[in-house]
Amino acid sequence: MGLRERKKERTRETISATAVRLFLDKGFDQVSITEVAEAAEVSRRTLFAYFPTKEDLVLHRFADHESEAARIVRARPAGQPPLEALRAALLDALAHRDPNTGLCDDPEVMAFLRMVFDTESLAARLSRYTARGTDALAEALREAGADPLDARLVAAQVIVVQRELAVMNHECLAAGTSADDRHPEAVRAAERAFDLLRDGLGRHGQACGTQAAI
Structure with missing residues (x-):
């Protein structure tokens, strides 16, 4: 992968890992997309560009x-x-x-x-x-x-x-x-x-x- 692709993959993994950590700590239904985006330090728009649904944060x-x-x-x-x-x-x-x-x-x-x-x-x-x-x-x-x-x-x-x-x-x-x-x-x-x-x-x-x- 080129530099751009590696950076996108790191961002994707950071968002997913952050989401899973929050879900395991608080429960899947108790954590909002906004909380995940803030914890991962990305915008909601960026998050949805990588993961179209909340479930995809886990199931990818x-x-x-x-x-x-x-x-x-x-x-x-x-x-x-x-x-x-x-x-x-x-x-x-x-x-x-x-x-x-x-x-x-x-x-x-x-x-x-x-x-x-x-x-x-x-x-x-x-x-x-x-x-x-x-x-x-x-x-x-x-x-x-x-x-x-x-x-x-x-x-x-x-x-x-x-x-x-x-x-x-x-x-x-x-x-x-x-x-x-x-x-x-x-x-x-x-x-x-x-x-x-x-x-x-x-x-x-x-x-x-x-x-x-x-």
Whole structure:
């Protein structure tokens, strides 16, 4: 990046970091855009030039990862099935305690995720980033030769499964389990999830069909 771009990126990061600090200290709904702008020493106009909505001040961190699954599929070794590339990437992320897996017990990360999941407007807005991630992955799967319908359905399932696994991990850590203690079960859950994605519901789908509709 040139000097101008680096300066803009520093400004963007300063505004976001200031906002997140205020939100964690006081609560997302209790902090105004004006407070964030004043604390970051920028005008409201400048703030909105970088972040169109209040929610974007927080969720841009997810936006930076929304096409990650698509990148993994495109960068996989020749001959490796897309689902196996995604499985391997998730297991590696769990091993490294990547915050996006929910398996990170750093206090600041825990507080950040709790704010996102517990704030209605943030949780609702997050679904937009999830949808864009699904679109990107579906496109990568089509490029890999998948039927367009199959690509869309598989992408939707993968993105939802990854998010649900992250939520499960976060909930366990929020209840007091350490990341190290949770790791073996997180790996087991991830492996099981990708087995189901690869093989279909099979007998589990039949079992669900014999029970009351949910």
